[in-house]
Amino acid sequence: xxxxxxxxxxDWYEASAxxxxxxLLDPKSFVEFVGPEQRAMSPHLAQFDLTGAFDDGIVVGRGxxxxxxxxxxxxxxxxxxxxxxxxxGAKLLGLLRAARDGAGRGGPRAxxxxxxxxxxxxxxxxxxxxxxxxxINAIAQVRSAGIPVLGLxxxxxxxxxxxxxxxxxxxxxxxxxxxxxxxxxxxxxETNKGVEEFDSKxxxxxxxxxxxxxxxLTGGADCYVKGSIQDFREAAIALIAHxxxxxxxxxxAEQQRLAERLERFGDCRDAPEIWRKAGLPQPERxxxxxxxxxxxxxxxxxADHDAR
Amino acid sequence: MTLDEVLASLxxxxxxxxxxxxxxxxxxxxxxxxxxxxxxxxxxxTPLGVDGAILxxxxxxxxxxxxxxxxxxxLVDTASQNMARRDELLGLNxxxxxxxxxxxxxxxxxxxxxxxxxxxxxxxxFIAAALSSQSLVALPGAEPSVMDLPSISRVTKLPLExxxxxxxxxxxxxxxxxxxxAIGAVTETWTADQPFASRLAALLRQxxxxxxxxxxxxxxxxxxxxxxxxxxxVAAEAAAHA
Amino acid sequence: MEQFQVRxxxxxxxxxxxxxxxxxxxxxGNLEILVERVLPDRECLVDVTTAxxxxxxxxxxxxxxxxxxxxxxxxxxxxNDGGARPDTxxxxxxxxxxLMETEA
Numbered sequence: 001x002x003x004x005x006x007x008x009x010x011d012w013y014e015a016s017a018x019x020x021x022x023x024l025l026d027p028k029s030f031v032e033f034v035g036p037e038q039r040a041m042s043p044h045l046a047q048f049d050l051t052g053a054f055d056d057g058i059v060v061g062r063g064x065x066x067x068x069x070x071x072x073x074x075x076x077x078x079x080x081x082x083x084x085x086x087x088x089g090a091k092l093l094g095l096l097r098a099a100r101d102g103a104g105r106g107g108p109r110a111x112x113x114x115x116x117x118x119x120x121x122x123x124x125x126x127x128x129x130x131x132x133x134x135x136i137n138a139i140a141q142v143r144s145a146g147i148p149v150l151g152l153x154x155x156x157x158x159x160x161x162x163x164x165x166x167x168x169x170x171x172x173x174x175x176x177x178x179x180x181x182x183x184x185x186x187x188x189x190e191t192n193k194g195v196e197e198f199d200s201k202x203x204x205x206x207x208x209x210x211x212x213x214x215x216x217l218t219g220g221a222d223c224y225v226k227g228s229i230q231d232f233r234e235a236a237i238a239l240i241a242h243x244x245x246x247x248x249x250x251x252x253a254e255q256q257r258l259a260e261r262l263e264r265f266g267d268c269r270d271a272p273e274i275w276r277k278a279g280l281p282q283p284e285r286x287x288x289x290x291x292x293x294x295x296x297x298x299x300x301x302x303a304d305h306d307a308r
Numbered sequence: 309m310t311l312d313e314v315l316a317s318l319x320x321x322x323x324x325x326x327x328x329x330x331x332x333x334x335x336x337x338x339x340x341x342x343x344x345x346x347x348x349x350x351x352x353x354t355p356l357g358v359d360g361a362i363l364x365x366x367x368x369x370x371x372x373x374x375x376x377x378x379x380x381x382x383l384v385d386t387a388s389q390n391m392a393r394r395d396e397l398l399g400l401n402x403x404x405x406x407x408x409x410x411x412x413x414x415x416x417x418x419x420x421x422x423x424x425x426x427x428x429x430x431x432x433x434f435i436a437a438a439l440s441s442q443s444l445v446a447l448p449g450a451e452p453s454v455m456d457l458p459s460i461s462r463v464t465k466l467p468l469e470x471x472x473x474x475x476x477x478x479x480x481x482x483x484x485x486x487x488x489x490a491i492g493a494v495t496e497t498w499t500a501d502q503p504f505a506s507r508l509a510a511l512l513r514q515x516x517x518x519x520x521x522x523x524x525x526x527x528x529x530x531x532x533x534x535x536x537x538x539x540x541x542v543a544a545e546a547a548a549h550a
Numbered sequence: 551m552e553q554f555q556v557r558x559x560x561x562x563x564x565x566x567x568x569x570x571x572x573x574x575x576x577x578x579g580n581l582e583i584l585v586e587r588v589l590p591d592r593e594c595l596v597d598v599t600t601a602x603x604x605x606x607x608x609x610x611x612x613x614x615x616x617x618x619x620x621x622x623x624x625x626x627x628x629x630n631d632g633g634a635r636p637d638t639x640x641x642x643x644x645x646x647x648x649l650m651e652t653e654a
Contacts, residue, residue: 033541033549034545036584040534049551051630054572054630076575086480087538095546098543101543122455125481125482126482127535128454130488130492130532134520134523136409137520140416162432164400165432169405182400184396188391189391189392189396193392197392220402248369248372251365252373255369259362268397
C-alpha cells in the first residue's frame with residue numbers, strides 16, 4: 001500500500017484485511033477483540049505441516065462508521081484463501097452474538113462483514129462448515145434484533161461456498177468489480193460436470209456467471225462500487241439506513257423475487273441471455289464496459305428491491 | 309433405509325407426505341402427543357439446486373404464515389448443492405441462503421425444527437438442508453460430509469493414507485457421523501433397534517433454543533475444544549468495551 | 551515446518567511508544583510479523599515459525615544484520631512465514647520496527 005495515500009483512498013482489492021478496516025472506519029476508532037497478541041491460532045494446521053496466523057485470518061472488533069458505533073469482521077483472503085476454520089469461525093460467531101445481545105443497550109448500529117473467503121478450510125472441514133451454519137443462524141438473530149448486517153465483497157478470494165451463502169444472509173450487500181459470489185467454485189464444477197458445463201480457465205465466463213456485475217444486475221447485490229476503500233465506506237454508510245427487517249413479510253417478498261427470477265431467466269445459460277431478456281442495451285458488452293458506463297445502466301425490474 | 313421405511317418409522321400414526329418436483333418432499337404427519345407436524349425434505353439423492361431450494365423455502369414460509377407453531381421435520385437424502393453453471397448464474401447462493409433463513413425465521417416464530425438425515429448430504433446442501441435446524445438426527449445409512457477424503461487429499465496435497473491415519477486422531481475434517489457428532493453438528497444418532505417415533509416426539513418436546521447450542525455441545529463432547537471458548541472471549545471483550 | 555528463536559542485543563531501545571504492531575500476511579512468498587515491546591531495552595528477539603525447512607542459517611544471518619542496522623532494543627518479533635525471500639524478510643522486519651515509532 002502506498003505511503004502517499006490516505007487509508008480510505010487505497011484500493012480494496014490490494015489492501016489487507018487490517019488496511020480495509022482502517023480505511024473503512026472513522027480514523028483511529030477501531031478496537032480489536034481477541035487481537036493477534038493473544039495468539040488465538042488454529043491448533044489443527046501443524047499436523048498438516050502448515051504455519052498459521054496470529055489472528056487465524058480474521059480481524060474482529062468495533063469502531064465508528066460516520067460516528068455510528070459498528071462491529072466489524074474482516075477476513076484476510078490471502079491467508080489460506082480466507083477460509084473458515086474453527087477459531088476463525090468462532091471469532092465471527094462471538095462478534096455476532098455480542099451484537100445480538102447488545103441490541104437496544106448501547107450495542108452497535110450495524111455489523112459489517114468484510115468477506116473474502118473461498119469457503120471452508122478443508123484441513124478443518126467439519127469445524128469450518130459447522131461454524132458457517134452457526135454464523136448464518138447468528139446473522140438471522142442479529143437482524144431479528146433490528147441490527148443490519150452488511151456484506152462487503154471485493155477481495156482476492158471472493159465469497160465462495162459457505163461464504164457465498166453467508167453473503168446472501170446479509171441485509172444488504174456491496175460488491176466491486178473484482179468480487180465473485182458463488183457456491184461451487186468453477187474448478188469444482190468443471191471437475192464434476194466437465195469443461196463444457198464450466199471452463200474454469202475462462203476468466204470472462206467466471207465473471208459473467210459469478211461476478212459482481214451479474215450479481216448487481218440480478219439483485220444479488222445492492223450496491224456496485226468502484227474499487228477504493230472510500231467507495232465501500234460511502235456505500236456502507238448509505239445502506240445502513242435501508243436494511244430490510246428480518247421478518248415474514250421480507251422473506252415472503254424474497255420468495256416472490258427469487259421465484260420470479262427463475263420464471264423469467266430460468267432457461268438462460270449465460271449472462272448476456274439474461275440481459276437480452278431483460279431488455280438491457282448491448283448485452284454482449286456489459287462485461288467489458290467501464291465502471292462508470294456500467295453504473296449508468298438502469299437495472300432490470302426486480303433487481304432494485306428491499307427483500308433479502 | 310428407504311424413504312418409505314423412514315416415513316413409516318418416524319410417523320407410524322400416519323402421514324400425508326408427497327414427493328414434489330426436483331426431489332422435494334412436502335406434507336404433514338401425525339406425532340403422538342404433538343398433533344400435526346409439517347414435513348419437508350430433499351430426497352432421492354437429489355442435489356439441492358435453485359429449483360428445489362425455492363420450493364422447500366416456500367413450504368417452510370407457508371408453515372410460518374399458517375401460525376400455530378407446528379413443529380417442522382426436514383428429511384434429508386440429498387447430495388451436494390447442484391453443481392451447474394445455470395444454478396450459479398441464477399444466484400444459487402441466494403436460494404440456499406433463503407432456505408436457511410426461512411428455517412431460522414420459523415425457529416424464531418417458535419416452530420421446533422428437527423432435520424433427519426438418512427442418506428447423503430454434503431457441502432452447501434448439508435448447510436442449507438441439514439444444518440439449518442436446531443437438531444440434526446442421523447439415521448442408519450446417514451452419510452454427512454463436507455467433502456470426500458480423496459478431494460481433501462487433492463486440495464491439501466496430503467496423501468490419502470496419511471489423511472485416513474490423521475482422521476483417527478481428530479474429528480475436525482473427516483466425513484461421517486462420528487466426527488460430526490463429536491463436534492456438535494449431529495445432535496443424536498439413532499440405531500435401527502430404537503423406536504424412532506418416540507425419540508422424535510421426545511426431541512420435538514424440547515424447547516426452541518434462543519441461542520445456538522452446538523458450540524457448547526462440541527466442547528462437552530471434546531470434538532471442538534476452542535470454538536465455544538473463543539466465541540465467549542470475543543463476546544466478553546465486546547461487552548467490556550461497551 | 552521449523553520453529554526457532556534468534557536472540558540479540560541492541561545498542562539502544564527501539565524508538566516510539568507503541569506497545570505492539572502487526573504487518574504482513576502469511577501467504578506464499580510473504581510473512582506476517584507481530585512486534586511487541588516486552589523485553590528489556592537492550593534485548594531483542596525473533597521467534598520464527600516457517601513453512602520452509604533448512605534455511606535456519608540464512609534466517610540467523612538476516613536477523614542479526616537487522617538487529618545491527620535497526621537496533622530494535624526491547625522488541626520481540628514473532629513471525630509466521632510462508633516462504634519469503636531474505637530481502638522480503640529484511641524489509642518486513644524494518645517496516646515492523648518503524649511501525650512501532652508511529653502512533654497506535
